[in-house]
Amino acid sequence: MSTTALQIEVAPVERTSPKKVVAQPIALVSPHSWATMARLGWSMLFHDRLKLAGTLVGVVFAVLLSNFQVGIYFSLLLRNTMFVERAGADLWITPPGTVALQGGDGTVPDSVVAVARAVPGVEWSAPLLMGAASVKLPEGGQKPVMLVGTELPALRGGPFNVVAGTPAALAMRDAVFFEGSRRELLGGLNLGSVREVNGHRAQAVGFTSGLLPFGPSYAFASFDTARELLHRSNHELSYAMVGLSPGADVRAVQERLRAQFPSQEVLTLAELKQRTIGQVLRESGIGKSIGSGVAMSVLCGFVIVALTMFSAVIDRVRQFGTLKALGATNLDLARLLLVQAITCAVIGVLLGETLVAWFLRAIREAEQPLTLPPWLMVATLAGMTVMCMLASSLALLRVRRVEPAMVFRG
Amino acid sequence: MIEVRKLRKAYGGGALAQTVLHDVDLSVRSGEVLMLVGPSGSGKTTLLSILGCVLTPSGGSVQLAGHELMGVPEASLPMMRLRYIGFIFQSHNLLPSLSALDNVRLPLLLRGWSSGRATAESTELLESVGLRDKLVCLPSQLSGGQAQRVAIARALAGRPPIILADEPTAALDAHTGQGVMETLTRLAHEGGHTVVVVTHDNRIFKFGDRIVRIEDGRITEDTAHANA
Ligand SMILES: Nc1ncnc2c1ncn2[C@@H]1O[C@H](COP(=O)(O)OP(=O)(O)O)[C@@H](O)[C@H]1O
Ligand SMILES: [Mg+2]
Numbered sequence: 001m002s003t004t005a006l007q008i009e010v011a012p013v014e015r016t017s018p019k020k021v022v023a024q025p026i027a028l029v030s031p032h033s034w035a036t037m038a039r040l041g042w043s044m045l046f047h048d049r050l051k052l053a054g055t056l057v058g059v060v061f062a063v064l065l066s067n068f069q070v071g072i073y074f075s076l077l078l079r080n081t082m083f084v085e086r087a088g089a090d091l092w093i094t095p096p097g098t099v100a101l102q103g104g105d106g107t108v109p110d111s112v113v114a115v116a117r118a119v120p121g122v123e124w125s126a127p128l129l130m131g132a133a134s135v136k137l138p139e140g141g142q143k144p145v146m147l148v149g150t151e152l153p154a155l156r157g158g159p160f161n162v163v164a165g166t167p168a169a170l171a172m173r174d175a176v177f178f179e180g181s182r183r184e185l186l187g188g189l190n191l192g193s194v195r196e197v198n199g200h201r202a203q204a205v206g207f208t209s210g211l212l213p214f215g216p217s218y219a220f221a222s223f224d225t226a227r228e229l230l231h232r233s234n235h236e237l238s239y240a241m242v243g244l245s246p247g248a249d250v251r252a253v254q255e256r257l258r259a260q261f262p263s264q265e266v267l268t269l270a271e272l273k274q275r276t277i278g279q280v281l282r283e284s285g286i287g288k289s290i291g292s293g294v295a296m297s298v299l300c301g302f303v304i305v306a307l308t309m310f311s312a313v314i315d316r317v318r319q320f321g322t323l324k325a326l327g328a329t330n331l332d333l334a335r336l337l338l339v340q341a342i343t344c345a346v347i348g349v350l351l352g353e354t355l356v357a358w359f360l361r362a363i364r365e366a367e368q369p370l371t372l373p374p375w376l377m378v379a380t381l382a383g384m385t386v387m388c389m390l391a392s393s394l395a396l397l398r399v400r401r402v403e404p405a406m407v408f409r410g
Numbered sequence: 411m412i413e414v415r416k417l418r419k420a421y422g423g424g425a426l427a428q429t430v431l432h433d434v435d436l437s438v439r440s441g442e443v444l445m446l447v448g449p450s451g452s453g454k455t456t457l458l459s460i461l462g463c464v465l466t467p468s469g470g471s472v473q474l475a476g477h478e479l480m481g482v483p484e485a486s487l488p489m490m491r492l493r494y495i496g497f498i499f500q501s502h503n504l505l506p507s508l509s510a511l512d513n514v515r516l517p518l519l520l521r522g523w524s525s526g527r528a529t530a531e532s533t534e535l536l537e538s539v540g541l542r543d544k545l546v547c548l549p550s551q552l553s554g555g556q557a558q559r560v561a562i563a564r565a566l567a568g569r570p571p572i573i574l575a576d577e578p579t580a581a582l583d584a585h586t587g588q589g590v591m592e593t594l595t596r597l598a599h600e601g602g603h604t605v606v607v608v609t610h611d612n613r614i615f616k617f618g619d620r621i622v623r624i625e626d627g628r629i630t631e632d633t634a635h636a637n638a
Contacts, residue, residue: 023440023571023602025475025493029522036519040508047507322503325464326517326564327492329485404464404491407499408455408576 037336040323044316045340051315052344054308058391059348059384060355062301067356067380069293071370073286078371080213080280081273083148087128087157089241091254092267098239100279101272102215103130103146107236108264116240119256121248126156129223130238131230132216136196137187144216145178145186147197149226156241158208159220165191165206170222172205176229179217180207200229214284298387305344306391309337313395317402324404333399341392345385352384353377411571411604412438412461416470419456419627430456431627433470440571443595443605445618453627454608455576461606462497462574463490475571492521496565496603498575498594502557504549510536510560511545517567528567535563539593555586562594566601573598573605579614591617 045052084092084101093116095106116125129149134142150157155167159177169175176197183189193204202221211218221229244253250268257266267275281287313320320333360370419431430453438444446454459465460472463479464487472479474494482490496517504513514532519525536545539559549557558578565573575594579587591607595617598605607618615621616635623631 023569023604025477026521026568026570028489028492031520031522036516040505040516043507043512044505318503319505322499322505323516324488325462325491325497327488327520329488332520405459407497407503408459408464 033332034335034339037332038339041336041339042343044312044319044336045343048312048315051308051312055305055312055344056348056351058301058304058308059344059388060352061304062298062387063349063352063380063384064355065297065300066294066383067352067372067376068370069290069297070376071356071372073290074373075369075371076214076284076286077277077280079210081276082211083158083213083218084269084272084276086160087241088243089126089156090244090250090269091242091257092269092272093240093242093257093261094265094267094272096263096265098265098267098275100276101130101239103132103238105238107232107238108240110235110237112237112240112261112264115260116242116257119253119260121245121253121256122242123245123248124154124156124243126151126154126241127223127237128157128239128241129226129230129232131226131232133198133219133229135186135202135219138195139187143182143186145197145219146213146216147176147219147221147226147229149221149223149230151223155222156243158218159206161209161211163207163209167206167220169205170220170225172203174201174203174225175205175221176202176225177206177208177220178204179211179219180209181212182217183207197229198231202229214280298383301384302387302391305341305388306394309341309344309392309395310398313337313398317398318407320399320402321404321407324402325407330400334396337392337396337399338389341388342385345388346381348388349377349381349384353380411440411442411475412436412606413473414457414461414470415472417457417460417467417472418469419453419460419465420468429468429627431460434624434627434629436622436629438604438606440604441599441602443598443607443617443619445615445621446606446608446624447610447612447615447621448624448630450610452624454624457624458574458576458606458608461572462495463487492517494570494572496567496570496573498558498561498565498573498578500577500580502549502554502561502581504557504560504564506549509546509548510541510552510563513549513560514563514567517564521568523568532563532567535566536560538597539563553586554582555590558582558586558590559593562590562597566597566603569601569603571604573603575605575607577609577611578607579609579611584613587611587614 093108093112095108098105110127113125113127116122131147132144133147134144136142148158152171155170159167163180165177178186178189189204191204195202242257244250254266254268323333363369414434414436417431417434418429420427420429422428434457448454456465460467467480511532514535515528518528518531533545536542539562541556541559544552544556552560579590582590591614619635621633621635622629
C-alpha cells in the first residue's frame, strides 16, 4: 500500500529538451457538432447490431401494423365508393337528402333525364334504378343483393369489372349479372344458373369482380328487367346520371341543373363520394376502430423503440460519461440520439414498406383486402420519424443525468 | 498553471455531508509533472475531478491558467474542459465503436477542428506514441498498453495545457505501465504540458518532478524530485 514512506528513486528518464515550451489554452472554434455527432451516433448504432435489430423490430412492427390498418380502412372505403367511382357520371341528380346510393331514398321522375339532356354542357344523361332485392337460394333461405338497373345499350352505371359474360347479354329476358366473389354465397351460381329474385325468374349471364360494399353485393340488370324485379312504377327512377361535354365546367352545369330541378339534389361525383364515405364511417364506426388500431400499433412501436434506445444508453453509460468528460455537451449528445432515432426510423420504414409491398404482391386478388395510397409511404416515414424522435427522449433524459465524474470511478 | 487555495469539497448536503477535501493548498507550475499519491479514499480522485472541471468545488479557490473555477456555472464546464484539459483514465475508456484514429480525432472535432486537420494531428500523435500501424484498429483489437497509449494520444490531442491522469497504470502490468508512463512524461516534457498523475504505484513515482501526498483530504507531504 502507499501508506509506506515515499521512496524517491533517481529517475532514469532522460529529460532531453531544455527548451521551455508552455502549452497554451486551446482556442475553440464553433464545432460541426451535427456532423461529428452523426458519425459517432452511427458508429455506435452499427457497432451493436443486436440492439439495432431490436430497435428496428419496433419500427418495422409499427410500420406493418399501421399500414395494414390503414390499408384495410381504405380498402373498405374504396369498396363502398367503387360503384359511384366506376359509374362514370360527373353529376348525379338524386332525391333530396340522399346520403349514399342505396336506392331507398325516394325517387326522381323519369322526365328528369330528357330535360337534363337539353341543359348546356351536358353530353349525356341516363337513368338508374337501384334497390334491395332478395335472391332465393336452392337449399332454402335467401340472400340480399343491391340490384342496379341501367339503360341499354349504353349501360351507363354498370355492369363493370366484368369477369365473365358480356354486358350485351343483359338485353335478354330476365338476365342478371352477379358479383363473382359471391357465387358460393348465392348457392353456387354459374353462367346460366336460374334463381328467383323478388319472386321473379332471373338468370345469371355474367359476373363482376370486387363490387362488395358493406351492405349486399351489387347485381346488374337492364333498366326494364330491374324495374320488373324491383316492382317499380313506370315513371320513377332512383337517380339520374349526367356526363359533361368536354370542356364544360362542373360547377356551372351543376348550378344550371339545380335551377332546372329545384326539388331534387344535384351532386358532383366528389360530393357524392364524400357523402358515401361519411355514411360508411357513421354507420360502421370503422373510423374509430381503425384509428385506435393505428394508435395502438404506433404506441407498441414507440414503447419498443423507447425501451431499446434507453437500454442502449444504459449499456453505454460509461461511454456517454467519457464523452461528457471530453467536453461533449448535453446538446451534442441530444443530437447524437436524434440522429440515431431518425436513422432507425428511415431504415425501419424502408424494411417495413418492403415487407408491406411484398405482402401486397402475394395477396392481389378480387377482395383487395388492402388499399395503400402512395402518400401513405411518406406519411409513414414522417410518423415513424416523429415516433422515434419522441422515443429517444427517454434515452435523452438518462443521458442528461450522466455525470462526467463517473468515469473516474471504478 | 494550477493554483488551488483552501479548496474544500463535501459530498452530499445537510447532516449527511461528508467533507473529503479540507483546505487543500497546491500550486502546480507550468510544465511540471506532479505525482499525487496517497491511500485509497484519501480524496485523490476528488481533487483530480475538480481540477478537471468535472466536479465543482464546495469552497476555496481553484485557478487554471488564471481562470477561476469557483462559481463557474455548470453549463460552462464542458467548455473549460475543452480549453484546458486532457484526461487519461484508469481503464482507457476509448469508445469501442471508433478506430484508434477516430478516438483521438474526437476531442479535436469537439473543439471545432476541421476533419482534415484533426486527422493529420491525430496521426502524428499516434505515431509519437508508437502506434503508427494501429490507426484503423478498434480498441478491442489493441492490447491494454496500446489502448492506454491511444488514450494518451487522445489526452494530448489539441495540446491542452493540463493533462490529468487517474491511476493510468493500474490496469497494466509493471513493465507495460513503465512504458506508458515513459511515453506520457516524454511527450509532456516535449509539449510543455502540466501533468497531474494520481497513483499509488510507487514504481512510477520516479516519473514525477514532484510528489504530493494526500491523506484524509489533507496534503501531508510535498517533495520536489531529487533530480528535478
Ligand atoms: N460521489 C460521491 N459521493 C459521496 N462520497 C464520495 C463520492 N465520491 C467519493 N466519495 C468519498 O470521498 C472520499 C474520497 O474518495 P476519492 O476521491 O475517490 O479517493 P481516492 O481517489 O483517493 O481513492 C471517499 O471516502 C469516498 O467514499
Ligand atoms: Mg481514486
